[in-house]
Amino acid sequence: MACEPRKGQSEIMEYILMIVFIVAAIIGFMLFLTWWNITQIQAQGFKDREDRVVALAQNMMNDYMFANGDSVFDDAKLTSVAAAGIGCDELSLIYGVDWYVNITALDMPMERKCDWNGYPNCNYWSFCTYQEHPESRSAYNFPVNVYRKATNRMSLAVMHVEVYT
Amino acid sequence: MRRAQSSMILIIVVIMMFVGIVVFLLSLAGTVGRDEFTPLYVDNLLLSVMRTDTGYTDSRCKLVSDLVFCAYYTPEWVCGEGAVTCYDLANSTITSYMKTFANKTLNLRYLFTVTTTFVTRNNEGEQISLDIGEPDLKKPRTGSMKAVSYPLVISKVIGSNQYTLKMQLIVAKR
Numbered sequence: 553m554a555c556e557p558r559k560g561q562s563e564i565m566e567y568i569l570m571i572v573f574i575v576a577a578i579i580g581f582m583l584f585l586t587w588w589n590i591t592q593i594q595a596q597g598f599k600d601r602e603d604r605v606v607a608l609a610q611n612m613m614n615d616y617m618f619a620n621g622d623s624v625f626d627d628a629k630l631t632s633v634a635a636a637g638i639g640c641d642e643l644s645l646i647y648g649v650d651w652y653v654n655i656t657a658l659d660m661p662m663e664r665k666c667d668w669n670g671y672p673n674c675n676y677w678s679f680c681t682y683q684e685h686p687e688s689r690s691a692y693n694f695p696v697n698v699y700r701k702a703t704n705r706m707s708l709a710v711m712h713v714e715v716y717t
Numbered sequence: 718m719r720r721a722q723s724s725m726i727l728i729i730v731v732i733m734m735f736v737g738i739v740v741f742l743l744s745l746a747g748t749v750g751r752d753e754f755t756p757l758y759v760d761n762l763l764l765s766v767m768r769t770d771t772g773y774t775d776s777r778c779k780l781v782s783d784l785v786f787c788a789y790y791t792p793e794w795v796c797g798e799g800a801v802t803c804y805d806l807a808n809s810t811i812t813s814y815m816k817t818f819a820n821k822t823l824n825l826r827y828l829f830t831v832t833t834t835f836v837t838r839n840n841e842g843e844q845i846s847l848d849i850g851e852p853d854l855k856k857p858r859t860g861s862m863k864a865v866s867y868p869l870v871i872s873k874v875i876g877s878n879q880y881t882l883k884m885q886l887i888v889a890k891r
Binding site for chain 2: 566570573574577580581584585588602603605606609610622623624658692693694695696697705706707708709710
């Protein structure tokens with residue numbers, strides 16, 4: 553008879569321990585799910601940015617405003633877009649906002665920015681504004697060709713594409 | 718005693734369920750990533766290098782792709798007045814361009830490889846081969862993810878014979 557209250561107490565303790573354990577497990581699981589969700593959103597954001605870099609590069613490589621198709625940029629077209637005042641606002645209507653592209657032909661020892669005065673003795677074209685400290689960025693270099701209209705030659709070039717958020 | 722046992726079993730079942738869900742979610746996260754940059758990069762690199770002008774006006778040496786064909790078909794042909802043979806010029810030009818991009822981009826390992834439908838030999842009687850880069854990338858497994866370009870085929874008819882070269886580029890991150 554004297555054991556009954558002790559047994560009751562131990563059963564209550566058992567229940568309390570069970571409840572504590574289950575609550576702790578649920579809280580732990582919720583924390584894990586929250587962390588996992590945040591990680592997935594960050595990973596998706598990173599992937600979206602990477603995809604946008606590739607899409608932007610592909611679109612520009614095949615856009616007849618800059619290129620003759622199939623990753624061959626035309627130096628005259630590049631110069632006319634870069635130097636004739638077609639600004640980032642206009643290009644953003646086609647390619648969206650928050651990006652920067654530069655193209656460097658590797659046929660000169662030094663980089664020379666192309667404008668009407670320098671053309672065709674130049675090898676560097678840039679579009680939109682390079683951001684020093686964006687929240688986050690993705691950047692890639694793509695091998696391309698630049699067709700030199702004046703000399704009828706094909707030069708190897710690097711297209712640098714950056715996307716910001 | 719029985720109650721304690723059933724509580725223990727319940728705890729173990731709950732733990733196993735949570736662990737199962739965690740493992741499932743983590744494995745799901747691992748399969749989300751995919752790389753669209755590398756295939757575009759490797760195809761563009763091969764194509765861009767091959768259609769670049771070498772600076773020579775000789776039709777056998779004008780483009781890098783002409784040089785590659787010349788290196789296999791007439792390896793001792795001298796391009797221009799520089800006294801450089803097709804084979805040597807092809808070798809040095811491709812090596813230089815590949816190194817430029819390997820350093821500029823992702824610190825890549827690369828292998829430029831050519832397969833032919835014909836066999837040519839140099840003056841010493843050795844078979845001509847223009848594999849440039851790291852030969853171990855040809856092996857099926859090299860330890861790192863690698864990307865292989867679409868084959869670029871050059872075909873020329875000389876006389877009544879057709880000569881075909883198939884060029885490919887394999888890259889892998891260091």
